[in-house]
Amino acid sequence: MADADLDVVIRQLARQLHTGLMTRAKERRDRFNGLAAKAKGKETGERFKMMAKATMEQATAAAKRLQMSADNVADSYARSMRLAASTPVTVKVEKAKGEKPAKKAAKAKKAKAKKAK
Numbered sequence: 001m002a003d004a005d006l007d008v009v010i011r012q013l014a015r016q017l018h019t020g021l022m023t024r025a026k027e028r029r030d031r032f033n034g035l036a037a038k039a040k041g042k043e044t045g046e047r048f049k050m051m052a053k054a055t056m057e058q059a060t061a062a063a064k065r066l067q068m069s070a071d072n073v074a075d076s077y078a079r080s081m082r083l084a085a086s087t088p089v090t091v092k093v094e095k096a097k098g099e100k101p102a103k104k105a106a107k108a109k110k111a112k113a114k115k116a117k
Contacts, residue, residue, distance in 0.1 A: 005081070007074035014070030018063050025059030028052075 029052045036048035 005078070007078040007081075010070055010074040010077065014067055014074075017070075018067055021059060021063050021066065025055055025063075028055050 032048045032052035032055065036045040036052065039045035039048060
C-alpha cells in the first residue's frame, strides 16, 4: 500500500466506511423490526417499522454523501497530481560569484593570522 496513489487509498477507505455504515444500519433496522414483531399494540409495531424504514433511508443517504465526497476528493487529488507532473519546473542554478574556494580559504587564513597578532 506504500506505493499506491492516495486517490486509490481514499476510495478504498470510503468503501470500508460505506460497508461499515450500511452494516450498522442493517443491524439497527433488524433490531427495530424485531421490536415491531414483539410489540403488544398495533400502533407500537407500526412505529417501530417506520423507524426501521427511516433508519435505512437515512443511512443510505449518508452513505451516498460519503461516497460522493470521497470520489470528489480522490478525483481532485488525482487531477492536481497530474497537473503537477505535467508542469515544467525551472531550476535556478546559482553561479559562484567572485572567487574560487581555494582563494577564499587563503583569505580566511590571512584573516586569522592578523587576529592572532
